[in-house]
Amino acid sequence: MTEPVLIWDLQAELGEGPVWDAARSCVWFVDIKGRRLHRYVPASGEKTSWDAPDQIGFALPAEDGSLICGVRGGLHRFDVEAGDFSLFHPVEVDRPQNRLNDGFVSPDGALWFGSMDDSETETSGALYRWFRGELERHDDGYGVTNGPCLSPDGRTLYHHDTLAKTILAFDHSDGVLSNRRVFAVTEDGYADGPSMDAEGVLHVGLFSGWGVARFAPSGQRIGTIRLPVQTVTKAAFGGPDLRDLYCTTAWLGNADKRIEQPTLGGLYHVRVQTPGLPQSLIRL
Template sequence: MSASSEPECVFAAECELGEGPVWRKDDDALWFVDIKGLRIHRYEAATGAAWSWPAPAQPGFLAPVAGGGWIAGLKTGLHRFDPQTGGFELLAEVEDAGLGNRLNDGFVDAQGRLWFGSMHDAEAEPTGALYRLDGEGLKRCDAGYCITNGPAVSPDGRTLYHTDTLKRLIYAFDLSPAGELSHRRVFAQVDEGYPDGPAVDAEGCVWTGLFAGWGARRYSPAGELLETVRFPVANVTKLAFGGDDLMTVYATTAWKGLSSAERDGQPFAGGLFRFEVSTPGLPQNEMRHV
């Protein structure tokens, strides 16, 4: 049973693999990427207007920077992205191209640190890893993933959640004030579709999109399933809280992997969706270590 409103498609972006929604309060807009379509999108909530930019390589995530601007995680590494010019400037290569990996999902914590994962682009080998970028530089924090998603952090900053999508597991780690991870354990095992990008609300509950699962789920801090929100599309990738009260949830979706007949039956697959919730999300953090 759902306490949330029914999702509606607000932007028919037709993303092959929509991902990484980020609410930017200062321009009242939702930003996200189409990984396989090599696009960055911006949706203006008040007007419904949308803009998009081409990316030079597969974009996995966008991270807002304090004072303005963005860091984009592309297959080729971390880049500065300037929407004014559409330009990308390489800051750092993350992994050897021979691994066949790309960067996937990312998150900025309350200390302004960037967390992100890499994954095997062909989704066949466990060559992906979890990274942290802060004032001390780039650190590899966990490894052995085929498809990484997340992370997300609890309201008190003491627990980090990270997803192993192919194993259908959401992990929890203890997170120290210095950004060190320990005590990895299973937070939830998903039995419907595949857990994709997570987000945490003000009560510490963990939301996850369900790829091939036709919806999104909300779990208590103890890992108990509280709510399922059904979508009219199979592949729900990631959620982000937006609006002035952070009680509007935006969700990216994908048509990747759908047959022609399935796409005909899911005309809004790859669109940006929106629904309302009764518990607000957490404010979007900005990077302070670039």
């Protein structure tokens, strides 16, 4: 494992949702509070940003080459060539206090994502699955949702209630969840975005925890990848061999720490030994 390297000092207020786009050999991620979508191309170092219509929780690649984005109020399609966002599926019109947060694409092409109260005071967040035009709510009552992600065999889905510092696990079969249980609790930070490696080790960004926590399939904490900033929101595997770990960070709630941590909100890179899982594409 290499030491973390700052590759984009963009100082995002709430950087989130890194994802590897193999077709374009780039990393997409968002600044939720800054309402911006970002793209980083490792081979050239090219950095590009777009303004989003509202707070944007995730941007994930679809089979038609577009990105499907979780913007407050609904799912939007982002046309990469035109740089345009267009709403195609409203979400939670009955919960106007909420916004969308983290998301994930399962191998069957389904989009899983969560919502949360924007003020982080009510437990009005929920877990959803969108598949080919159909939206289904699978769980409810979250403070701040993050995730989900799946085990390599697809039989376990992990999803977080970040305010409770709790990682939940569900049995998963063909898009159906059961046996909701506590998988782990993070004591040294808030369990933020998760990613999975090829050996079934869960990697969890630690908000206020200075790194990325690693959990064995048993739920045992087996280590931490330390970063030089305290608010790590998510780490995603990328690169040709899926051994490049891209970590988003944030200064939200820590503006007073920016003097001693001036790179809060930057995008970091760590080279790891075990690869991650290939990024699936959303089926439309």
